[in-house]
Amino acid sequence: MSQPFLKIEGLTKRFAGSGGAPDFTVFENIFFGIEKGEFACIIGHSGCGKTTILNVLAGLDEATEGGVVMGGREIAGPSLERGVVFQSHALLPWLTALGNVAFGVRSRWPQWSSKQIEAHSIRYLEMVGLGGALHKKPAELSGGMKQRVGIARAFAIEPKMLLLDEPFGALDALTRGTIQDELLSIVQATHQTVFMITHDVDEAILLADKVLLMSNGPYAKIAEIVEITMPRDRTRATVHHDPQYYRIRNHLVDFLVNRSKTYAGEQGDDPVHPPVVRPGLDGGAQVVPLAKTPTPSDQASPGPALRNASN
Numbered sequence: 001m002s003q004p005f006l007k008i009e010g011l012t013k014r015f016a017g018s019g020g021a022p023d024f025t026v027f028e029n030i031f032f033g034i035e036k037g038e039f040a041c042i043i044g045h046s047g048c049g050k051t052t053i054l055n056v057l058a059g060l061d062e063a064t065e066g067g068v069v070m071g072g073r074e075i076a077g078p079s080l081e082r083g084v085v086f087q088s089h090a091l092l093p094w095l096t097a098l099g100n101v102a103f104g105v106r107s108r109w110p111q112w113s114s115k116q117i118e119a120h121s122i123r124y125l126e127m128v129g130l131g132g133a134l135h136k137k138p139a140e141l142s143g144g145m146k147q148r149v150g151i152a153r154a155f156a157i158e159p160k161m162l163l164l165d166e167p168f169g170a171l172d173a174l175t176r177g178t179i180q181d182e183l184l185s186i187v188q189a190t191h192q193t194v195f196m197i198t199h200d201v202d203e204a205i206l207l208a209d210k211v212l213l214m215s216n217g218p219y220a221k222i223a224e225i226v227e228i229t230m231p232r233d234r235t236r237a238t239v240h241h242d243p244q245y246y247r248i249r250n251h252l253v254d255f256l257v258n259r260s261k262t263y264a265g266e267q268g269d270d271p272v273h274p275p276v277v278r279p280g281l282d283g284g285a286q287v288v289p290l291a292k293t294p295t296p297s298d299q300a301s302p303g304p305a306l307r308n309a310s311n
């Protein structure tokens, strides 16, 4: 069987207890894979360890046990092969938007001329709608614009893997929607492989090919992998016209509200093969009228089909 592009195997994070307190296990035995060109979102309650997992993928933190293999090589430290966008934009305040993007591009391709670096950086800033703000410093940019610079900077180094930690979490709903659209079109054009943390179920359904659902900590784990089975050309304007949207949404909300607690510490299941779920497909389809706002009664069991993950 072929190996996924990114393979997470038996990842465990424990913190040693101080002053005689027992060790604290945030998560244990995390296994999942991401294929090249796939967009995976991870959702789970606060504190279950999502950022810790992303930091391990970025090479910024170490797991207590287990490892991560990308493109056949073990991840051991930060690399320009992985671009990271944090919730806070983390721009260099003394550089312009162009300077911030060019900084990463220069590190990635040190042999390039200044002209090449500038042209490449401008191309990515234009992609996120910042062609008119190239020479502004972070203090002169709005929150949404700063986050766009962060996204342009991460994409411009053309990483093999993009890691996004709630990149739109601090933005207002309108700006968030616009940047989601921009991200969607860039990802569709570049076939970028992405791992993204979000708390927003709708964002995950719009952007992801699959959603990893994490149970609550301590001893958090990947409880399910939900496939987003809607056509890839979905957009923010059309996604909720598809009845499948409600089935998936209800399944995700039901997990977060009702089931995420009971998965913690559950015995007898197979962490190497978390169940793969396709809500509403392969039997038990739940019929929800078009363009209907989900109600609590919609969140009753959508009858998902369960089968084992192959990675």
Ligand SMILES: Nc1ncnc2c1ncn2[C@@H]1O[C@H](COP(=O)(O)OP(=O)(O)OP(=O)(O)O)[C@@H](O)[C@H]1O
Pocket (backbone or CB within 6 Å): 015, 024, 026, 044, 045, 046, 047, 048, 049, 050, 051, 052, 053, 217
């Ligand atoms: N140095 C530390 N010592 C002990 N526990 C820690 C330490 N650093 C982090 N933790 C714990 O690790 C857990 C996971 O944190 P992490 O930030 O990865 O969670 P998260 O799922 O990303 O949360 P959020 O959604 O709120 O960002 C938390 O319970 C946190 O308290």
